[in-house]
Amino acid sequence: MSYDFNRRSFVKAAGITGIAGLAGCLGGEGGNTLSWHAGGTGGTYYPLSGNFKTIAEENTDYSLQVESTGASVENVSNLNREEADFALIQNDIAYFAVNGTGIEQLQGEGMDNIRGVATLYPETIHVITQADSGIESVEDLGDATVNTGAPGSGTQVNALQILETAGITEDDFNEQNADFETAADQIRDGDIDAAFVVAGWPAGSIEDLATTNDISLVEISGDLRDDIRAEAEWFANDTVPAGTYDGIDSDVETVSVQAMIATHDGVEDEVVEAITAAIFDHTDDLDYKTDFISADSAQDGMPIDLHPGAKAYFG
Structure with missing residues (x-):
């Protein structure tokens, strides 16, 4: 079902980019610093992203630059512009973004470069x-x-x-x-x-x-x-x-x-596979939502196509 909310706040939101421009995006061009867009510091996205940062940096050659943002709708736009390499978003917003439906600033041409990595928790x-x-x-x-x-x-x-x-x-x-x-x-x-x-x-x-x-x-x-x-x-x-x-x-x-990790198709396959493997091979190291995040449930409720790097890990 497509929702058509005509709210002035949604129009305003379309221009929000936060501080994404500060991030060093990989975008398929090499480099070891990856931009990871989270959400506000008072929710779950930000501290959980801190967990992911620690796990990735202890188990891969990559470092994550975690950014506080306005969360899902802002994050899909940042992914679409390749101003972020990874982001946490809601599964409904992922569907809206890729299909160009749902809410005003996502309606029209879909963001067809956005790819799924894994679903996480309710x-x-x-x-x-x-x-x-x-x-x-x-x-x-x-x-x-x-x-x-x-x-x-x-x-x-x-x-x-x-x-x-x-x-x-x-x-x-x-x-x-x-x-x-x-x-x-x-x-x-x-x-x-x-x-x-x-x-x-x-x-x-x-x-x-x-x-x-x-x-x-x-x-x-x-x-x-x-x-x-x-x-x-x-x-x-x-x-x-x-x-x-x-x-x-x-x-x-x-x-x-459902919360999920998303990326875009400009991030190299081996990068996505390495970050995905690090997170889901070390879920015991997480401090948040430990009862929910696992490789076994990581495709439950996935609303968009997987990135090939994630597909390589999950099989």
């Missing part, structure tokens, strides 16, 4: 509020001030999809856009009513917030969850387990997308 949709906010369902976000994520991020895409499915249009709420850490500060200070964070649990920004403030996670369940999954097949059922964050004493039902 990226859980968290909807956070203060515990005394009175917000108990997504439908309660009408008339609220909501941070839907950084402009152009996969978080923003998912938030707007979910809100629209719940019957909440752009005229019904006040949209704010910022990264996870800023969103946590906004919740803490009472500047917003709720925030979407799309990250593997536990997300650092939410952990930190929950140590200083009483928070609540809004469930996405029942008919709404069924409708979300019917309209967007890349969503899966998910649960934030009780105890994941301070004050969250019961399981919270929600949905998730």
Whole structure:
């Protein structure tokens, strides 16, 4: 299904390039420094990328230059322009980018040079509020001030999809856009009513917030969850387990997308194979999402063609 969101923030996001230009991209021309684009420092992409950097540098001849970015939508554009060699993105955004569909700045001609490497773990949709906010369902976000994520991020895409499915249009709420850490500060200070964070649990920004403030996670369940999954097949059922964050004493039902590693077809096959082998031969060295990341599941939910270097490793 193709979504057609006409949001001014999406138009703005198309021009976002972050600090990608600083990276020394391999792009098939040799060299040992590879540009790896992650996400905001308050999510899971950035610290996990730090793990990948350590593993790659201990087990290959390559070094990874990890960049903090606006995450998925920004990252696919950087890959398409060959301003990054590798990036972490959501599987739905990968599909949108390659097929030229889904959201406004990705519609049209597909980014046909982007290739998959591996899928990693579920990226859980968290909807956070203060515990005394009175917000108990997504439908309660009408008339609220909501941070839907950084402009152009996969978080923003998912938030707007979910809100629209719940019957909440752009005229019904006040949209704010910022990264996870800023969103946590906004919740803490009472500047917003709720925030979407799309990250593997536990997300650092939410952990930190929950140590200083009483928070609540809004469930996405029942008919709404069924409708979300019917309209967007890349969503899966998910649960934030009780105890994941301070004050969250019961399981919270929600949905998730899948995190994945992507690259582009200008990166040499042997480079992609070496980095892939290093990561998936040493998953025991990871500190994050260790229950999910493995070679056995690394093609589950892969929405785009594999890079030949990844294909050589996974067979």
